[in-house]
Amino acid sequence: MLDALRAQYPGWPQPFTPPPPVYKIVPIEGTGLGMVATEDIAGGATIARERPIFLMPRVIPASPAERRRIDDSVVRMLHSENRRAFYALKNAQGNAAPSEVRGIMGTNSFEAGPFPTYPARYAGMARDMSRANHSCSPNATHSFDPATLTHVLRAFHSIRAGEExxxxxxxxxxxxxxxxxxxxxCGYHFKCGCKVCRLSGEARMVSAISRRVIRERTYPGPMREDEAAFEVWLSNAVRRNASARDPSKGMSLQLPEMDALVWASMEQEGCYEPGLWELVLERLVKASAVLENEDAVRHYAKKAAELRTAQSGSDGGWYAVAENPRQTEWWAKRSM
Known part of the structure; x- marks a missing residue:
């Protein structure tokens, strides 16, 4: 595996520059320590990038006693400061864990990889990121960069100074x-009290419906239906553009209904479902361009850029669309 990594990423692990500190680890009422923004953070921005304290396979094919010996020996080899930081983390599994090390890992580790030629799943212990608490409507997401061997935490959307x-x-x-x-x-032994879980009555029902709307649109059948509905909408909009002298005036067409609903649900719930959000935003950007709505193109393209950057580190060209809405091939489109 090491040779494959060096072949794929010359100089592996490649150097990296940690971002300027924009957070602090502080006590959070009811949850222990947590990560709080010390300044405003833009959507898509890198909050933290750190090498793991250590990496370990999720599964080690050995007897329980041998696995425990391996786990303990790995932690013993850590620098004393890192070892103290590791043991300061919570073991939510308690005595149900095969060892204290595995319990702490199971509670706090992140996925690491994939690594070339080696299909095993790895767990990485990130010193600061492991302090980020849970929310059912999170404002940040984790990814792993094999080239630099770093865990990366980026913002889904803007985070205000003082916000967790x-x-x-x-x-x-x-x-x-x-x-x-x-x-x-079952997995972490706590009851979530995030802003979504604190909802009650009608507000909780609305939240449940919104999440169900998002979930249903991820199924193959509804995804095909939404694409077909957009093609019909697009055909009607283009035909109207072609027959109008000034399509920007008197345009009665609205954005595709289902895409607008799904995106509103994602925004409300803070649930940006991989494999769905970019399809939805792409259609909304195209539709806004056909309708010659510059502000809407910028808005949706910027959201797409932030989410793509948060999840992959690259904006996928969306910022260019946001900066020049009139340069897209869909602007005031008059033919298919």
Missing amino acids: VTISYLSDTLVSYEARQEELS
């Missing part, structure tokens, strides 16, 4: 309130 930086511990943020609480209780 949160991530999701859930395998699926779109499930019901009850299902979210059950997963967090």
Whole structure:
């Protein structure tokens, strides 16, 4: 694996420059320590980038006693400061964990990889990022960069100074309130009190419906339906543009209804479903360009740039669209 890494990433691990500090680790009422922004953070911006204290396979094919010996020996080899930082983290699994080391890892580690030629799943311990608390409507997301061997935390959207930086511990943020609480209780032994879980009555019902709307649009059938509906909308809009002297005046067409609804639901819930949000925003950008709505093109393209950067480190060309809405091929489109 080491040879493959060096072949793919010359000089591996490649050097990196940590971003300027924009957070501090402080006590948070009810959750222990947490990460709080010390200045305003823009959507897509890097909050933290750090090399893991250590990496370890999620699964080690050995007897329980041998695994415990390996775990303990790895932690013993750490620098004393890192070792203290590791043992200061919570072991939510308690005695149910095969060892204290595995319990702390299971509670606080991040996915690391993938690594070339080696399919095993790795867990990485990030010293500061491991202090980020959970929210069912997180404002930040984690990724791993194999080239620099770093964990990266970026903002989904703007975060104000003094606001807590949160991530999701859930395998699926779109499930019901009850299902979210059950997963967090079983895996981490706490009851979530985030802003979404504090909702009650009608507000909680609206939240549940919004998440269900997002979930349903991720299924293959509805995804095909939404694409087909957009093509019909686009055909009507282009035909109208072609027959109008000034399509920007008197334009009665609205943005595609389902895409507008899904995006509004994502914004409301803070749930940007991979594989869906970019398709939705792409259609909204195209539709806004056809309708010659510069502000809307900028708005949706900027959101796409922030989310793409947050999840991958690259804006995917969306900032260029936001800067020059009239330069897209869809602006005032009159033919298919």
